[in-house]
Amino acid sequence: MTMRAILKKARADILSRPMISLLIVITVAISATLLTLALATLMNLNAPYDQVFQELNAAHVWIYLDRERVGRRDVERIRSLPGVEQGTDLRYYVTTRADLRGNRVPVSLRAIPLETPQVNRLLLEEGRHLAPRQVELLASTNLDDLYKLSTGETIGLTRADGKKVDLPVIGLAYNPMWDTYRNDQPPYIYVSEETLRQLHPDESTWAWSMGLRLNNPQSVEKMVTRIETALHGDVVESYTDWRDVKRAAVFGARVNFIFLSAFSFFAILATVLVIASSIGSIVLSQFKQIGILKTLGFTKNQILWLYLGEYLILSLIATPIGLLLGIALSPLPLKSVAASLNTTFQPPLTVPLTASVLSAVPAVVVGSTLSAAYRGARANIIKSMAVGAEAPRKKSSWGIRLATRLGLPIVLVLGLNDLFAKPFRSLMTGFNLVLGVVGIVFGLTLNDTLGTYKANPALMGIVQDAMVTRRRTSDRKTRHLLREAPGVASFYSEVLLDAESPRGRSFQVRAIEGDLGAFPFQIQEGRFLQANTHEAVAGRGLMSWLKLEVGDELTITFDENPNRPTTWRIVGQYGEPTNSGEMMMVSLPTASRWVRGIEPDTYFLKLARDSRTTYLKEYLKQNSDEDLNVMFTKQAIPDDVLSLQLAIFALAAILIGIALINVFNTSLLAMQEKTRDIGILKTLGMTPAQVIAMVNASAGLLGLIAALMGIPLGFALTKRLLGTLSETYGFGEVHVALNLLYVGLLIPLMVLVSMAGSILPGRRAAELSIVRVLRNE
Amino acid sequence: MTPLVKIDDLRKTYRTGAVAYEALKGVSIDIAAGEFVTVMGHSGSGKSTLLHLIGGLDHPTSGSVKVGDHTLQTMSETALAKFRRGNIGFVFQFFNLIDNLTIRANVELPALLSNGRSGSALRERSDELLQDLGIVDQAEKHPWQLSGGQQQRVAIARALINQPTLLLVDEPTGNLDSASSETVLEILDTCHSEGQTILMVTHDPRAAARGQRVLFLHDGQIVDRTAGGSAGRIGQRLAEMG
Secondary structure (H helix, E strand, C coil): CHHHHHHHHHHHHHHHCHHHHHHHHHHHHHHHHHHHHHHHHHHCCCHHHHHHHHHCCCCCEEEEECCCCCCHHHHHHHHCCCCEEEECCCEEEEEEEEEECCEEEEEEEEECCCCCCCCCCCEEEEECCCCCCCCCEEEEHHHHHHHCCCCCCEEEEECCCCCEEEEEEEEEEECCCCCCCCCCCCCEEEECHHHHHHHCCCHHHCEEEEEEEECCCCCHHHHHHHHHHHCCCCCEEEEEEHHHHHHHHHHHCHHHHHHHHHHHHHHHHHHHHHHHHHHHHHHHCCHHHHHHHHHCCCCHHHHHHHHHHHHHHHHHHHHHHHHHHHHHHCHHHHHHHHHHCCCCCCCCCCHHHHHHHHHHHHHHHHHHHHHHHHHHHHCCHHHHHHHCCCCCCCCCCHHHHHHHHCCCCHHHHHHHHHHHHCHHHHHHHHHHHHHHHHHHHHHHHHHHHHHHHHHCHHHHCCCCCEEEECCCCCHHHHHHHHHHCCCEEEEEEEEEEEEECCCCCEEEEEEEEECHHHCCCCEEEECCCCCCCCEEEEEHHHHHHCCCCCCCEEEEEECCEEEEEEEEEEEEEECCCCHHHCEEEEEHHHHHHHCCCCCCCEEEEEECCCCCHHHHHHHHHHHCCCCCEEEECCCCCCHHHHHHHHHHHHHHHHHHHHHHHHHHHHHHHHHHHCHHHHHHHHHCCCCHHHHHHHHHHHHHHHHHHHHHHHHHHHHHHHHHHHHHHHHHCCCCCCCCCCCHHHHHHHHHHHHHHHHHHCHHHHHHHHCCCHHHHHHHC | CCCCEEEEEEEEEEEECCEEEEEEEEEEEEECCCCEEEEECCCCCCHHHHHHHHCCCCCCCEEEEEECCEEHHHCCHHHHHHHHHHHEEEECCCCCCCCCCCHHHHHHHHHHHHHCCCCHHHHHHHHHHHHHCCCHHHCCCCHHHCCHHHHHHHHHHHHHCCCCCEEEEECCCCCCCHHHHHHHHHHHHHHHHCCCEEEEEECCHHHHCCCCEEEEEECCEEEEEEECCCHHHHHHHHHHCC
C-alpha cells in the first residue's frame, strides 16, 4: 500500500512537471552519450586496425620468394602445409618508377586478380576496382597522403624498355599488409596481370610473393621455417609479419591515441559531474514539497524511495537513448585513428561497453539522488516549507570579512556571501567550471605545442629540410652535385642496413656520414656519436625493445655480413621519427669496415634560408640521370592531428556548455534558497540592477576562481597527461607550450561565461515580489 | 502645512485566478512630519498592505501615495528602490535580518546600498546607533546568536542608519515577550521625540497607544480615528470592531 502511494506520487511528479522531467532525461542522456563516447574510444583504440584486418581476411604473413629456387608447383605445396589456413595465388610484382607530381619515385607495381580474392582483399577507399581488358591502375591510399593523388588523374609509369606510359588512376585502395615499418618499401600500385605483362613483358623480371593466413597467427616465424624446411632451402627472401604491420600502423596513430585518451578522461569526469550537480540541484530545489510530504506522514525512507524511484525511472529511459546516440557518434573521435590507418570504423555494440554505460549512469543518478534526498529528508519541516529550499550557511565566511575589509562594493560582497553560503555546491559548480577551463587550456596547450613542433620539426626528430634519393647516379656524383647545388647549406648521407641482435631481433641501422654538426639531432639522453668510432645512438623504441641503457654495449650482425658480429657502444638516445623509434644510428665509415662496398643512397639536406626549392629540383634534374629524387619536408604534423585539435576545442566548448548549465542551476537554486534575503535586500533599497549584479558577481567570482585554478591545473595536467601518454606510446619527450596572451584572455572570458549562466536567475531574482516574500514570513 | 505622507483613495485588489480580494477600499490618510501614527486592526484588515504601499513595496490598484515629493504609484522599480533606501526605514515583526551577515554588516547594509562602499563615517554612525540601542557589544555576532528583543533592536538600528524621512513599523512587538516589547516601544518613543515620523501597524493596543493618533482599519477601510495614550480605550474600540 505504501509502495503504491510512493509510485503514485512519483508518477504524478514526473507527469506534472514535464519540463523538469525532460531536462533530467536530456541531461542523463547527454551524460550517457559522453560516457559511451569515452568508453568506446578507450575500448576501441586498436579496433580500427583489427576490424579492417578481419573484414579483408588479411594475410598473417606475406612471403617474398626467391624465384631461382622455387617453382609454381611449390606454391601449392606451401598452401597445403600444416598450419596454413588459406593462401593467395602467386602474386607478381615489379619495382619500377612513377611520375608523381613532378617527383620520380620508386613504386612496386603489383598484379592483382580481377575477381575478389579470398585472402587479403583490398579495401577500396575511392573509385572502383580494376576492370578486364582496361589499361588502368589502382593506387595505394598512402600515395594520396603523400602526393594528394586522386581518382581520375594519371600516373606516368616507366615500362621495361625505359619509356614512360600514362595510366589512369581509377581508384585508391588500402592493403592491410602494406608495411609502413619498412620505410624503404616503395608505395604499391595495383594493375591487372594483363597490364603488368604489357608494361613488363619479360616474366623472368617479375618477382614472386604470396600471402598466407595461419591457423595460429602468432606462429609466423615457425611457418617461415616450415616453408624453408619443406622446400629444402633458403626460398623465402623476406617476409612481412602481420604483427609488425599492426604495430607500425598503430604507432602511426599514436598521437591520436594520446589525445583521444585525454578526451575520454575529461568526458568521464564531466559525466559524473553533470549528473551529480543537475540531479542534486533539482532535488534540493524541492524542499517545500519534501516538507509537505513529511507533514503528511512520509518517513525519511519513503522520501528517499520516492525520489530514487522518480530519477531512476527517468534515468532508465534516458540511459539507453544516450547509449545508442553515443554508439552512433563514436566513429567521430575514432575517425582520425581510422583515417590514419586508411580505413573506416564502426564500433561494435559490445557487452562490456553496454553493461558499463547501463550500470554506471544509473549508479551515479542513484548516488546523487540519495545524497540530495537524504539532506532533504533530514531538513526541518517548518523551514523546508517556509524557505522552499535548504537553508544557507548561517555564518559569514572569511571571504566576506576580507571583502568587507577591502571595502569592495556591496554587491560584490553579497555575491561572495552567496558563494560561501553553500560551499559544497559552489565547489561542485566551480569544479565543473575548472574542468571547462582545463579543457580549453588543454586545447590551447595542444595548439601551441603543435605550433612549436610545426615551427621546429627537429623536435619530432625530422632534422632535414629536404631528402634526396639516388638510383643510377653514383654516390660520388651525387655528393658533388649537392655540394654545388643552389641553396644547399650542408648535407649528410645515409645507408640503411638491416641488422639483427644476438637474440634474433631484426631492426634497421642508419649508417651516416657528412656534416652532422649542422643538423639539430634531438639527443634525449647522453650525447651524439663521434664519427669513425664504434659509438652509436639509438631510438627510444629500440632501447626499450632490447632493454638497453645509455652506456650499454650492443653486439649485432649486419644481414649483409652475418658471420661477423660487431659491437657498438650506445652513447645516447635520439629522437627517431620512424619505425616506432626502433632504429640505431652509427658512423658510416666504421660500418663500412664490417659491410664491404656499402654506399649511401639517401642524402639529408639543410637548405640556406633564402633557397628556392624549384631551383634545387631543376638543378638536380638537369645534372643527373633524372633519377635523383628530392622530397622537401613539408608538414611535420599530420592533418588528422590538426583536425583532432578541432575536436579538442569542441570538447572544451561542450565542457564549458555543461559548466554554464551548472552555473545556471546553482544560481537558480541559490536564488530560490535566498528568496527571503533577496526580499529583505529589495526592501532595504536594493535596485533590480543591483540584484542582477549581485547574482552575476557571485557567478563571475566563481568563473574567476575557476580560471585562476583551472589554468595552472590544466597546464600541469596536460603536461603530465601528454608526458605519461606519450611515454606509454613511445613518442618520447613532449615539449609542451602555452601562449600567455591566450591565458590572459581566458580569465575575463571565464568570468563572462559564468556571468552569462546567471543572467536568467539574476533577472528572476530582480523581478521577485517583495510582498510575496514578506507574506511567506 | 503640507503633510509628509498624503494618501488619497488608496485601493488594492489581489487576484488569484478569477477570484478578486479587495484588501484596501479607498483609504485616505495624511501624516505630518514628526508625527507618530499607529494603525490598528485585526488580521486581514489591510494593515500590512497599507504599510507596503506607503513603503513603495507594492503598487496600488488605484489611488495615490505621496511621501514628501515622491508620488509612488508613478515610479519605476529602480526609482522605488532608491526611494526606499533614502527615505524609508522598515521594522518588521520577524526582524528580517540576514543570517549570515554580522550585526554590524546588517545595520550598515542600507547605507552600503546607497553609497556602495564602506567608510569610517558609516562605521561611526553604526556604532552610535548600536550604542544607543544597547547592543554595541553584539556587533560582531550573527542575528541567530541574539534574542528576539536584541534582533528587533538591530532591525531598528538598520532602519535608522540612513536617517529616513519615515519609519514604517509592522507589528514590532508581535514576536517579543513583554519586557522586550516595552524596550522596543521605548526606543520608538525616543526616536519620535527626536523628530522621527513613524507609522506603525499593530493589533497590540499597548503598542498602538504610543502613537499620537490611532487609525482603526477594518475590511480595508478606515472606520475610526482616535488619539493615542490609553491602551484600554484603544483595546476596547478594537474589540468593538469584532
